[in-house]
Amino acid sequence: ADVAPAAGTPGAKAAYRDCSDAAADFLGGPVRGARVAVQVVWPTRAGWAGGARWFRCDVTTADLDGRGRVSRTGSLAGELTHASPLRLACFDPEVSGGTVTAMTAVACGEAHRAEFAGLWTAPDISYARLESDTGLSAGGCRSAIARFAGLPDDSELQFRSGWISYNPTRAEWLSGERLVRCFIYFSERTFNRSLKNAGPGVLPVR
Known part of the structure; x- marks a missing residue:
């Protein structure tokens, strides 16, 4: 493709599924059971045009509606393996x-x-x-x-x-x-x- 997959396309959905699975493994629990959101990050348009074909999976703390983002100190790695306040x-x-x-x-x-x-x-x-x-x-x-x-x-x-x-x-x-x-x-x-x-x-x- 000439550009990275657009929202709603099969490629974008496949990347989100992969990132959701990776996030659950990283956090140690299901993402939708916590105040956490998954984000898929694609290469820039210039990077894609230059041949970049990766995507990055990020997790961030979020409000229940998934819109607000909250800063934190420390990694989220393994956060859901214990009695986390994010659960x-x-x-x-x-x-x-x-x-x-x-x-x-x-x-x-x-x-x-x-x-x-x-x-x-x-x-x-x-x-x-x-x-x-x-x-x-x-x-x-x-x-x-x-x-x-x-x-x-x-x-x-x-x-x-x-x-x-x-x-x-x-x-x-x-x-x-x-x-x-x-x-x-x-x-x-x-x-x-x-x-x-x-x-x-x-x-x-x-």
């Missing part, structure tokens, strides 16, 4: 008009109203539909929550807890990322423990 766990969210405006990480032993429950794999649809189809996200995240909290994945789940989802960024979506982050959420109840395998006794139908 997604418990959060105290701020919600206004049904929109999450902030997610503050807190220790699970402290009062909180949300916890990372897992991931669901979105279908290969347009990014616009992913962003607008809340029913699709609700179904995917409720199933992730049921698995995480040891709850029946049925029509009554919506009366046991709420949910919050964080989609990949548009750039990640074009690169082939389909894993959506899901959080179990309560508008009024607070917990001072993890809800992993909590079961129907802790999370009854309300």
